[in-house]
Amino acid sequence: xxxxxxxxxxxxxxxxxxxxxxxEFLGIFVLMVFGVGINAQYTLSRGESNSTLxxxxxxxxxxxxxxxxxxxxxxxxxxxxxxLALAIVGKMKFRKMLVYWVAQYLGVFAGSACVYGIYYxxxxxxxxxxxxxxxxxxxxxxxxxxxxxxxxLRISSGFADQIxxxxxxxxxVMAVTDKKNMKPPDGMLPFCIxxxxxxxxxxxxxxxxxxxNPARDISARIFTAVxxxxxxxxxxxxxxxxxxxxxxxxxAVFGAFVYLFFIGFHFDDSSEYDVEQKxxxxxxxQKSECLMTSEKKKEESASx
Numbered sequence: 001x002x003x004x005x006x007x008x009x010x011x012x013x014x015x016x017x018x019x020x021x022x023x024e025f026l027g028i029f030v031l032m033v034f035g036v037g038i039n040a041q042y043t044l045s046r047g048e049s050n051s052t053l054x055x056x057x058x059x060x061x062x063x064x065x066x067x068x069x070x071x072x073x074x075x076x077x078x079x080x081x082x083x084l085a086l087a088i089v090g091k092m093k094f095r096k097m098l099v100y101w102v103a104q105y106l107g108v109f110a111g112s113a114c115v116y117g118i119y120y121x122x123x124x125x126x127x128x129x130x131x132x133x134x135x136x137x138x139x140x141x142x143x144x145x146x147x148x149x150x151x152x153l154r155i156s157s158g159f160a161d162q163i164x165x166x167x168x169x170x171x172x173v174m175a176v177t178d179k180k181n182m183k184p185p186d187g188m189l190p191f192c193i194x195x196x197x198x199x200x201x202x203x204x205x206x207x208x209x210x211x212x213n214p215a216r217d218i219s220a221r222i223f224t225a226v227x228x229x230x231x232x233x234x235x236x237x238x239x240x241x242x243x244x245x246x247x248x249x250x251x252a253v254f255g256a257f258v259y260l261f262f263i264g265f266h267f268d269d270s271s272e273y274d275v276e277q278k279x280x281x282x283x284x285x286q287k288s289e290c291l292m293t294s295e296k297k298k299e300e301s302a303s304x
Contacts, residue, residue: 032111
């Protein structure tokens with residue numbers, strides 16, 4: 001008996017909630033291990049090991065990897081705001097959403113702790129063993145998001161920023177996962193979601209770091225509070241911490257309804273996206289591609 005068959009027969013978990021809990025936990029764990037690791041390398045090298053563009057690209061790939069790992073089992077939400085929006089629009093049950101939430105928040109905490117352990121010596125070298133949240137030797141921003149240190153951002157503007165960024169995330173996620181729309185092949189979905197995160201990061205990171213994921217921020221912030229940075233990670237910037245916790249939930253729900261109102265409710269029937277329903281140029285192009293493929297197959301059969 002092979003190890004794979006042993007796992008399928010003896011170790012396979014049949015309870016859907018448990019399997020989806022594990023998938024969401026591992027998916028967001030991978031997201032954080034890569035994403036926070038990128039932040040750590042950039043900060044602890046004082047910008048020598050990464051560029052800001054590399055950081056944004058790295059986070060996008062981290063999201064893709066997390067979705068690829070968990071998507072086949074749980075759908076790869078790895079974001080409580082996404083899970084809430086899908087529950088509100090009827091695409092998942094609320095009791096399942098709560099399971100996802102627990103997995104997501106715990107997964108972020110575990111990922112944060114893992115990065116801390118890996119970079120522990122580098123942290124001590126950087127700050128002399130004294131954990132400082134902000135300033136030249138500040139490292140709290142490796143884990144959680146904060147407003148731009150130039151201190152120009154109002155709380156209300158930051159709140160709107162997080163609502164808007166998460167709205168755009170959810171709007172695009174709804175589009176690329178809608179079978180009635182131009183849904184890409186399932187294997188390409190994680191890549192597409194990574195691209196969504198990349199474009200948000202390159203356009204809306206300046207104000208407050210585009211958290212757009214409540215678990216990614218608050219669980220990492222809690223970790224820093226207990227790991228030596230103290231309560232300042234909550235009190236800083238006029239108690240900023242609640243903004244990336246609350247606003248993304250609102251933004252994701254709003255984004256889901258925006259997509260449904262403008263696009264999702266208006267398809268003619270329940271069939272999947274069909275070549276005949278596509279806009280003229282795209283329809284004609286894909287018809288010609290299908291025709292060329294068919295003729296090529298006929299030629300190959302004739303030659304045989």
